[in-house]
Amino acid sequence: xxxxxxxxxxxLIAQDRYSRVFLNHEIEGEADVGMIAKADRILDELxxxxxxxxxxxxxVKEWNEIVASASGVxxxxxxxxxxxIEDFETGPLFMEIKSPRPNLDVCVESKKKMLYFxxxxxxxxxxxxxxxxxxxxxxxxxxxxxxxxxIMDMEKEVLIGEEMWDKIGGKGTFxxxxxxxxxxxxxxx
Numbered sequence: 001x002x003x004x005x006x007x008x009x010x011x012l013i014a015q016d017r018y019s020r021v022f023l024n025h026e027i028e029g030e031a032d033v034g035m036i037a038k039a040d041r042i043l044d045e046l047x048x049x050x051x052x053x054x055x056x057x058x059x060v061k062e063w064n065e066i067v068a069s070a071s072g073v074x075x076x077x078x079x080x081x082x083x084x085i086e087d088f089e090t091g092p093l094f095m096e097i098k099s100p101r102p103n104l105d106v107c108v109e110s111k112k113k114m115l116y117f118x119x120x121x122x123x124x125x126x127x128x129x130x131x132x133x134x135x136x137x138x139x140x141x142x143x144x145x146x147x148x149x150x151i152m153d154m155e156k157e158v159l160i161g162e163e164m165w166d167k168i169g170g171k172g173t174f175x176x177x178x179x180x181x182x183x184x185x186x187x188x189x
Contacts, residue, residue, distance in 0.1 A: 006133040007082050007097045009177075013169040020086035027094070028078040029120035034071030039115040042066070046151050047108050059153035066119065077120055079113045083131075085168070091125035093167075100132035100145065100160070107151040114157065130157055131164040 007023055014021040042062050048054040083095040094117045096110040107130070114128035130152050137143045140160050152158050159167055162174035169176075 003097075003099055010083050010095070010097060010133075010164075010168050013165070013173060013177075014083065014085050017169060018085050018087050022081070022084045022086070024080060024082065025084040026078050026080045027084065027117060027120065028076065030074040031077035031116065031119045032070045032122065033073045033075055034069045035066045035119045035122070036077065036116065038066045038069035039112070039119065042115075043108055043112055043151075046111070047104065054150075057149075057151060057153040057157075059156035062115075062153075063118070066115065067122070070122075077116055079116045079120070081113070081117070083168075088127070091127065092121065094126065094128040095131045095159075095164075095168075096129070097131045097133065097164075100134060100136055100143075100148075102145075102147060104147045104151070107147045111151050111157070128157070129159045129164075129167070131159040131167075132161065133164060135161040 011021055011023045039062075042055070042065065045053065045055040046057060079094075081094045082097040083093075085093040094114065096113060098106055098110060102110070110130050114130065117128050118126060130148070135143060137145075140163075143149075143154070143160060148154070148158065165174040165177055166172070
């Protein structure tokens with residue numbers, strides 16, 4: 001189906017529930033320079049080619065370190081979301097929608113965008129995810145792509161398949177999508 005189609009489908013599904021939904025949306029704001037610098041150091045440590053210097057992803061620990069690094073000095077920053085739902089029920093929702101086997105650069109850049117988004121919105125209730133429209137490994141526990149696991153906290157930062165679709169459209173969205181695809185398949189035959 002191609003990766004260009006999935007964000008558009010996600011956009012349409014989100015529009016059914018929310019009024020402030022955007023594709024490829026730039027988010028601007030003031031970001032603390034100390035927090036940005038700490039996020040960049042964390043990304044460097046996650047990406048380190050030396051296993052002995054590489055840190056393991058832990059979203060809570062990383063965020064606590066970022067917050068503790070606040071300097072009080074701010075400057076303009078912007079990030080671009082693949083899908084952004086400004087009026088999401090629990091607060092703005094930022095998604096990087098990628099193929100389920102991204103390369104290392106995509107993983108690092110996506111996490112950077114997620115962290116920057118959270119820093120720009122520090123003090124607000126926001127959510128940011130690395131989202132995969134499907135899981136080639138079928139079950140979450142079987143997801144074995146090394147680059148994603150090396151950079152992302154799989155439990156707190158990644159939505160896979162059904163989790164992504166149900167997050168956007170509510171419980172049962174994924175199953176409804178499968179039903180619609182099955183109907184289309186029958187009609188095409």
